[in-house]
Amino acid sequence: MNIGQAAKASGVSAKMIRWYEEQGLIPGAARTEAGYRIYRAVDLDRLRFIRRARDLGFGVKQIGELLALWQDRTRASADVKRMALLHVEALEARITALREMAQSIRHLAAHCHGDARPECPILDGISGTRP
Amino acid sequence: MNIGQAAKASGVSAKMIRWYEEQGLIPGAARTEAGYRIYRAVDLDRLRFIRRARDLGFGVKQIGELLALWQDRTRASADVKRMALLHVEALEARITALREMAQSIRHLAAHCHGDARPECPILDGISGTRP
DNA sequence: TCTGGTGCTTCCCATCCTGGGAAGGTCAAT
DNA sequence: ATTGACCTTCCCAGGATGGGAAGCACCAGA
Structure with missing residues (x-):
């Protein structure tokens, strides 16, 4: 899945996806030989999470913390x-x-x-x- | 009056005074021979106006319009x-x-x-x- | 008169998130 | 092969504020 399709499917614009990657909120996407970013279904989950957190007014730094908590199965x-x-x-x-x-x-x-x-x-x- | 004194008297930081000047919200201040900006009492009125408008949440562009209305004795x-x-x-x-x-x-x-x-x-x- | 501290100048950087756009390469369909 | 849609990176903008650096100006005290 290209970045444009990931953008449509997640509700996060392609621009913002690249920016979140740069900010370290999402891991650097795999690339095709031509340099195109590749996304899979699991990446969409993370993007949707980010978008919903943004809609709730969380800042980038806080979203990073929320993502860490989300991935940590043992968090309280x-x-x-x-x-x-x-x-x-x-x-x-x-x-x-x-x-x-x-x-x-x-x-x-x-x-x-x-x-x-x-x-x-x-x-x-x-x-x-x-x- | 130097910019620092104008800042204290108006409640607008020296940084912001320079920025407002750059944005065209206040006319370019007169300068001493050494290049220091000079302010007079009438300038303070304008700065205080800006500060209060800002405190009310108006943006720079709107403050510009408010200032124009303020100066226009014939506005409705x-x-x-x-x-x-x-x-x-x-x-x-x-x-x-x-x-x-x-x-x-x-x-x-x-x-x-x-x-x-x-x-x-x-x-x-x-x-x-x-x- | 020299000197130190304070204040002024401009310029650059950072914040926070988003979008616009240019220049150039890629892909898929005609 | 050409075309149109899509991708890449990079730069710029906003809106308001603060931090800080480098360099010059001013004033009071010794």
């Missing part, structure tokens, strides 16, 4: 759970930050007429004219 | 409000995505014993073993 589920919950906390921190931004802007916007007049509490708020 | 407040609410929507989209990630992980983790045993629904979920 506690190790995985700890990683997962730490990641949830990180996500929640980002959510909180974004929510505060949105709330601040909504607050400013609530006082803005939003008509043809130039007076604008939003710009006043950002500029500090109206603290 | 509706224009500003539209931008602000669009940005709120963008923030909410990101929040939603992050919340879905966190929720998915929490769901997987809820079924994970988190003890010394190797069985782990989290890894099963990511790998697709347990769809």
